Amino acid sequence: MNTEKQDLLARRRRLLGPNLPTFYDEPLHLVKGEGVWLWDAEGKKYLDCYNNVPHVGHSNPRVVDAIHRQASTLNTHTRYLHETILDYVERLTTTFDDSLSTVIMTCTGSEANDIAMRMAEGITGKQGIIATDATYHGNTALVSQLSRSNVPGVGAAFAELVRHVPAPDSYRPLGGEAGAAHAAAFAKAVEEQIHALNRSEFGFAGIILCPFFVNEGFPNLAQGWLQPTIDVVRAAGGVIIADEVQPGFGRLGSHMWGHQKQGFVPDIVTLGKPMANGHPVGAVVTSADTMAAFRKAFRYFNTFGGNPVSCAAALAVLDEIENKGLVANAKSVGDYAQQKMQALAQKFDFIGDVRGSGLLFGAEFVLDRSTKEPATEFTARVVNEMCTRGIILSSLGQGKNTLKIRPPLPFSTQNADFLFDTLEAVLTELPLRP
16 A cells, blocks of 8 residues: 555544545545546546446536536525425426325435434334344434444434344245245245334334345345235335435336336335435435325424535436436346356356346355355455456445445446456456465
């Protein structure tokens, strides 16, 4: 590591505090981004196969221009009348079911999920929430309790109102069989936690899930797989919250939203990272009745949520997705990438499972296909070696052994060729065990 990076790390620790993570064994010092590419301080170029924040590409001209024009004119909060927030909400809600017609704008996905949980309380009069045991939905004191990877800390007061169920895993399905049996086993686990919450002081308010279960390792689940769970939750009077921060805005190629691909309509949808291509924007989308119940039960105002500059950026993202055909691009390039990954799986027997949809794809590495033991340490070495060779990606899942490849939507087949040529070389050269 060069002296400049060492100095930056020392300043981070001194000014930002300890335990602030960085990616990769040798952290990147990035100074420029354009499209699907990033450059570090030494001029090295990297293919970005990780970041969903610059959804329509780093430094996208349409978004940069929209931010510049609006910031040059007016930026204030939503207690003054302004049409941009209304234009955005009208445009955004046309992509959802007609029932999802009202929006609260926030600055982050964490804020959006915090509001969604309070909405569930406002509707049901109860507080208990169910999540999977390998998820992540943000880091407010309340929302952080949804993630078992978070240290309880001062948020422990909320811990008892959250109950966890085993995360879906199509490679090692709950109940022993994939498909309908797996779906039924997951629904049964949810039903058991509903009963447990209803026996507690909190009662059952609802369930929150990413409809593509991205942090859980994005298992291969057929459309309708969640329907038994939806039925159980609705029968118990619970609210269904779909966290679309990762699968949303066309990333999956087949649909604009993950819940549409799975085939259900949630009661509440939460949005975040990719909404404005890096400008801090989040949102909660719900029905008029749910919004009215929330507004009656809670007083909520967000100074920066929905400001004119953020909404201008978010509108520009929708324009770019539509005008550049980026959902269709996600499907065509994603299908191509799946074929390339399947070809690698034929060559390397430590690739246990290939999965994904659109421009969110990857593979699970195992030490042995028969035992399916996660190759966690090997996966970490692959991620770091890919970075060394100029490609940024990551790993996740319960065993941290699933490659997570999630590039900006302008990603091309030529970019995919570079990615897979490099990945094949790395997998050929790295030993499975050190």
